[in-house]
Amino acid sequence: AEAPGASLDVCGSIGRRFKESYPKTVFHGRLDDLDPYYGAAQAVVVPLRVGSGLEIKLVEAMAYGKACVVSSRGLAALPPGCAGAVMPGEDAATFARAVVRALTDDALRRRVGQNALACVREHFNPQKAHGELIERLRLGMVRR
Known part of the structure; x- marks a missing residue:
């Protein structure tokens, strides 16, 4: 009730695991x-x-400049310096509070989304992701 206009779109195969329906929740599948x-x-x-x-999935959402509420597992996947790019929620209560803040605090949501996009641009750009492989290919160091 803290974010009364909120709804949840669930995308992906996880939706097959839910047999009942939930208010303001739509399971879209893959x-x-x-x-x-x-x-x-x-x-x-x-x-x-x-x-x-x-x-x-987390990096993809961050690349859209979205404020992401993540569990500690998602937080652990990020490089150092990207903690401000997401909103952590360790247990169900803190996760729910973080979601409500993301939905109700426009300035915070924008700031976290901007930090997320900056993190992706710095740490997950093509050069960072493929640079070593490209260099090895260029030098003929990849074994066949």
Whole structure:
């Protein structure tokens, strides 16, 4: 009730696990184009509980300049210096409070979204992602 106009769009195969419906929640399933959903979202929730390595879903949402509320698992996937690019929520209560803040505090949401975009541009640009491989290919150092 703290964000009465809020609704939740759930995109991806996770929706198959939910058999009942929830108020103001729409399960869309797998989608080929997420642009309209990211474009319409005020914030993105990334409640990762398990996983390893880079969390592409989180980086993708950040690349849209969205304020992302993340669990500690999502936070651990980010490089040092990007903590201000997301809103952490360790347990259900702090996660819910962070979501409400993301939806109700426009200045905070904009600032976190801008930090998210800056983090992606600095740490996940093509040169950072592929630079070493490209250099090895250029030098003929990749084994076949």
